[in-house]
Amino acid sequence: MNSIYIPKNLDQAKEIATLLDNRNPSDLLKVHAAYGGHFGFDMGLVSTQAYCLKGKPSLGADAMSGICRRSGLVRYMKIVSWDTTHCTMHFTRSDEPADIIHEFTYTVEMAKAQGLTNNRNWRQMPLQMVRSRVLTMGLRATYPDAVSGIYSADEIADNTEMSDDERAIISADSLGVELRAPQQSRAPSSAPYQKKVTSRPPQPVEPVDLPEPPQLKAEPLYEFTNESDFWGIVEDHNINKEEVNSVAKRQGEQIADMNSDELEAFFYKYVIHRTVRQSWSHVEQWWKDPREDFILKTHDAMALEYPIIEDAPPSFYGPRLHEPAFVEALRQACSMNEKHKAECQRVIRYMRSDDWSKYYELVELAKT
Incomplete structure (x- = not known):
């Protein structure tokens, strides 16, 4: 919440x-x-x-x-x-x-x-x-x-x-340190102690009732229960089936043999990103590659696909591009009106990569 x-x-x-x-x-x-x-x-x-x-x-x-x-x-x-x-x-x-x-x-x-x-x-x-x-x-x-x-x-x-x-x-x-109280020497007082009297007692602070925002859903957007679900999700994203089979072959994977978790991981790591899916020379953890020109080239391609990360460092978004919640929030942010750009960038920057509520938050924002 x-x-x-x-x-x-x-x-x-x-x-x-x-x-x-x-x-x-x-x-x-x-x-x-x-x-x-x-x-x-x-x-x-x-x-x-x-x-x-x-x-x-x-x-x-x-x-x-x-x-x-x-x-x-x-x-x-x-x-x-x-x-x-x-x-x-x-x-x-x-x-x-x-x-x-x-x-x-x-x-x-x-x-x-x-x-x-x-x-x-x-x-x-x-x-x-x-x-x-x-x-x-x-x-x-x-x-x-x-x-x-x-x-x-x-x-x-x-x-x-x-x-x-x-x-x-x-x-x-x-x-975050506890400060020691300074030692003080007391001077003898010639006058008797008098209790301080305030002319007006402290006034109570009126409580402020703030509207509590509605709870947002936090469950994943898709369920990769079996191979049939996987291909249905591929179709929902308008991804060419031949491209998916091609990337599976390059990675030495058999989609028919994958379990639910493997189907989801494969989809978000290799399939959903056009830059990765269509690349014949994709490098794992490309944002750590020693070739600066290669990182820049890959970043430019990613920014073309997801304009909202144009100014973000690859080391920030690169490790998150296989996280389903982050990816769907990123895609949602890129589909929204320009007037929401600043808020979308804030959500993407500060969200936990597995926090699905941020995706639904952007969906609600798009309605305004």
Whole structure:
């Protein structure tokens, strides 16, 4: 079921913002406008991953890392050396040769040169802080097409006028660290303790009733029970039977001998995609091929067949092209009106490859 925290218009966004953060709903609206697209426009997720510090939207370092990973640009990123004085990380891109490694190091000495080490967050959490800084530095430098212009909450906090305790709390929260309470020395008080009396008791927050979206079907579109069903599905897709037999022969497969799961797997891996079906030199995992010109040529052919993935990296969609739910959602998205393009791209980008509800979501969207 879809999240109830995905607004359909500005009024709903305001209601959800008030429900989730009745003290500063405008801040949540601001970070949702800035980063909501990275989290499927789910304001519930945005409220746990994003921050608005003195009017400046920001994300946690790990949230930025997640954006990069979901973009398909990351081959791998890893920590190679880490202690309380420094952190070194390696970053690689999926669209670059595997031997290109981007290395970044952040040290406490660098923080000291920036005048940061006197802050409470650096005094109490040096291990987490050096990791956060090298992570965000490496992400922006290696994957600018995913996170350019995004800064982490602790970076903003260190460069914004605020109390030391407030800065430390924000940094700890964004890094998932429990902050130790500072030891304070009590000065003797000459005046007796007086209970603080508020002139007006806190007012209860009116609950907001949000419409719950209808549940969508999540079962597969087709059943490959037997060979007869298989050929019926081939016919439904207007695929030439001779082409199917030809690709089966090239793969050394006998359709008549396949069970239900094998029929479905064969259909979505070799039959449904025209580019694969009609190719006599198809390469398994072509998006990993060392020949960049070959990857580009295959991508161009796939983008011609599925225009909505024209700007998507092959490493993102390539591994998903044998997943039935993803493929049918992709086909549905490509058949829809241009006015729905942005929403279709969002669904394709963030869907789980086995989530059939996203296909039915696009079917419903096409009716609007």
